[in-house]
Amino acid sequence: MSPLGRPVSLGGGVANRGQVFRLGAAVRRPVTPHSPATHALLRHLSRAGFDGAPRLLSADDRMEMLSWIPGVAARNPLPGWSLSDASLVSVAVLVRRFHDAVRGFDGGPHHWPRPVPPAYSDGLVGHNDLHPGNIVFDGERAVGLIDFDLAGPSGVVWDLATVARCWCPLVADADLPDGFVQGPERRYDRLVMLLDAYGLNRAGRVAVAESLVDNHDWTYRIVTDAASAGHPGFREYWAGVAARTSRARQWAVDHQAELIKAVRR
Incomplete structure (x- = not known):
């Protein structure tokens, strides 16, 4: 028995599956070569007063201890409560708070994981992996960001492209979640709602719409590279999502003009 509580394995995840445990108000997980960054x-x-990220409690050469953020991560397939307009707006507000808090942090001296395409790096250190499993909710309000393992120099547009793909959600009609009852055309309205709630200017909004395919490709290249290298978690994950992600990419290609038109309203 740990003084922090009995270890409870946390489900979800791919790279660290079966290696992340909650111990009371703390989370124990493996470090990576990029953990110092x-x-x-x-x-x-923490110094900036941002309460939507874990606090580092301790770390050694194998494991780190982070504070636990109470709540529920949405995870795929998205549950109905996570698809409400209130949930989407709260994600935008939380991500904006994160970006405001991270400004002034110099990522240059640190060793980060895979860089994003240079065209999308604006000097901001982004989360770079804002999919549903990495955003914690209290009811319909997003309260925390977790799993910063892919964080690194990127930018506002890049992070919002990930949010848009995952949360609007910008997927093929056949793959819309069961709880998405508003109809396929609602995706465009939700993209506008997301960017409005964040407070992005018109040029940035168009840039998000134009970046979706590049963002998709960068994200899933991480998965396919790891799967090809024999990582069992990524191999299993890719086998389950390959067809769906291919359809999502094609949808973004086919509908880019409509997406750009929508954000220019």
């Missing part, structure tokens, strides 16, 4: 980022966020 991540820890520097988390310390900055």
